[in-house]
Amino acid sequence: MGLRAEIEEDLEDFLEGDDYGQSVVLISPDGVTYSDLMGQVLYDSISQTEDGVQVIDHNPVVTLRRSSLTKIPATNEKWSVNIPTGPRDDAPRETLILERASEDGGSIGFIRLYLRKAEQVAP
Amino acid sequence: MMNFRTIKSEIVALLGAAAANRYRTIGYKSDATAAGGVVNSDRSVQVYNKSGDFPRKGGSLSGPVMHEPTVAIELTASATAQGDLSTLDNPAATVPELTAALAAFKDATLAADDSLDELVDIVYQIIMKASNLDLGHADPISERWISGWTKTNPMQQGQYVTLIASMDLTYKIDEQVTGDTPTTPTPDEAVDTVIKVFNDEDGDPLDGAAVKAGG
Numbered sequence: 479m480g481l482r483a484e485i486e487e488d489l490e491d492f493l494e495g496d497d498y499g500q501s502v503v504l505i506s507p508d509g510v511t512y513s514d515l516m517g518q519v520l521y522d523s524i525s526q527t528e529d530g531v532q533v534i535d536h537n538p539v540v541t542l543r544r545s546s547l548t549k550i551p552a553t554n555e556k557w558s559v560n561i562p563t564g565p566r567d568d569a570p571r572e573t574l575i576l577e578r579a580s581e582d583g584g585s586i587g588f589i590r591l592y593l594r595k596a597e598q599v600a601p
Numbered sequence: 602m603m604n605f606r607t608i609k610s611e612i613v614a615l616l617g618a619a620a621a622n623r624y625r626t627i628g629y630k631s632d633a634t635a636a637g638g639v640v641n642s643d644r645s646v647q648v649y650n651k652s653g654d655f656p657r658k659g660g661s662l663s664g665p666v667m668h669e670p671t672v673a674i675e676l677t678a679s680a681t682a683q684g685d686l687s688t689l690d691n692p693a694a695t696v697p698e699l700t701a702a703l704a705a706f707k708d709a710t711l712a713a714d715d716s717l718d719e720l721v722d723i724v725y726q727i728i729m730k731a732s733n734l735d736l737g738h739a740d741p742i743s744e745r746w747i748s749g750w751t752k753t754n755p756m757q758q759g760q761y762v763t764l765i766a767s768m769d770l771t772y773k774i775d776e777q778v779t780g781d782t783p784t785t786p787t788p789d790e791a792v793d794t795v796i797k798v799f800n801d802e803d804g805d806p807l808d809g810a811a812v813k814a815g816g
Contacts, residue, residue: 505689509699599707
């Protein structure tokens, strides 16, 4: 087995195992719900704008193992992503929107989703 | 204190009084922004002195000097994606309902862009309103104009999209040159302005000058 294939197998522990994995629920643009997924959920962020001003905010990022997904989110697709808001299993959950391009770690088999906060507006 | 410092505070007060919970006014350029702190009606308007021109022929030897300060008005807005979250969170929602809810979500970038355009509209109308010709200053301001405004690219940091627009407001005002530590004359005080010269350039006493020491 090649080194990259070994790394891809290790993602099961790194991303989906008990140490780092948390429950993630996806809804695809065609309305299909994927509720049995585990992935790594991170939130922290501080960034610098082009004119040097610091912009500070939570930056929810979910990393999933591609081989665990039936359908891979594509650029320009809008997905719903429900994640826990803290590291504990009993943390409240929040639904965010995937509308940015995802980071495709295809070489070793992961995909990183950058999520956007969603505001309820009456339909 | 020079007028441009007073007038900046007066512009901050003018914009603050007209805010009506549509934005927050800050009288300096802050070094950090929390994207979540400028969402919706918490949009921020930062006002600070950016530069000033003193035209060469803008003043007399001892009188007032013409000053053309430029005040930067920096507008910041953030937005979230907007749509029907309740449907996405409803376990009983059908596939067509979920599909429709996702498709109808408004992009955060579009929401931030709309929000910032509205803020530019509001601030421009306040500053350029005829009754605000003097920018809240007690003395007349001979001229004031907004030379233009620019918008940054959408910043995709964190869970919000943030956009910043910057306006340049320039005006003309007379500044008094009083010195670093101004002297306030006492009313009715006599000031001796006669220059007393006793010796010529070789050190010899001039005719009519006071008697030399020891003479």
